[in-house]
Amino acid sequence: MRYNGLTYLIGEGFKNIFKNTKSTVISVITMICTMFLFGIFFAIGVNINSILEQVQLKQGMEVFIWDEVTDEQKNQFETEVKALEGVNSVKYKNKQQALDSFKERLQDENDQKILEGYEGENNVFPASYVITLTELEKSEEIQSEISRIGAKIATAGRAEEVDLNIEESTEHDSIIKKITSSDSTITTLITIVSGVRITIGVIFIILLVISITIISNTIKLTVHARRKEISIMKYVGATNSFIRWPFLVEGIIIGLIAAILTLLIVGLLYDFVIQNIETSNVLQKMGITLLQFAEIAKPVAIVYCILGIGVGIIGSSMSMRKYLEV
DSSP, X not given: OHHHHHHHHHHHHHHHHHHTHHHHHHHHHHHHXXXXXXXXXXXXXXXXXXXXXXXXXXXXXXXXXXTTOOHHHHHHHHHHHHTSTTEEEEEEEOHHHHHHHHHHHOOOHHHHHHGGGGSGGGOOOOOEEEEEESOGGGHHHHHHHHHHHHHHHHHXXXXXXXXXXXXXXXOOSSSEEEEEEOHHHHHHHHHHHHHHHHHHHHHHHHHHHHHHHHHHHHHHHHHHHTHHHHHHHHHTTOOHXXXXXXXHHHHHHHHHHHHHHHHHHHHHHHHHHHHHHTTOHHHHHHTOOOOOHHHHHHHHHHXXXXXXXXXXXXXXXXXXXXXXXX
């Protein structure tokens, strides 16, 4: 009996879709429009997050060290800094690379020729470590830890020189000469990330409320058209659950149909837009890539299914409340 009853209720849900083709089409189109907006903002949101993460990984600091620092101290420093939580990469830049890097920044060839006098032993540019971060929020904390490591290594080096009776010991309190970082850029990025997440969240909530309201009113028209049928079923003793289930099944099916169609539309449109955007010289110069639809298809599909089924159930329940009151 349970199996037959369940089969009946599901079957009635499918029949309702074909009985009320006009209302079904209106509901599906309405949900597609709503889900399409969800898809647009979802795609924008995940891509903005991806871009910010890529930019974030390139932001960090440059730690300049004194010329007197030994290779052993450099190796120890690099090992300890890499072990810090929040550090993405540590890349050593020697004095020659520092000079070459400065030359590349100069556009004038005469200025570049002047720097030729700083080659070899005359090189006054300090060696450094370029450090990128995985968590920009920890920038100040990591800088403090790096300063502590630099001071610790220098202290240990002086103690070793004293033990070996070396007359000319290192005078610096730290192997670090200077630390430079884009603190203002980092602060701006953190603000942007927070703002984007809050904005996307608010938009999702607004669209969710709008979609439930629209779908509820659309399904209400279907229920209103069958109000006599519902009244007759109540008179012959049908329970509210028995009457409600076919409409819930109808709402779920409409939601799933809308989810599948919207996923196809968004997928095709997304790939077309991304192909045109990726040819932008700005993104190429910044070394930034956008997410392909295959990378976001799974979460989008899950969101659409949850949204479609959820809105279908809630919309149907809200629409029938009036007609199921005792």
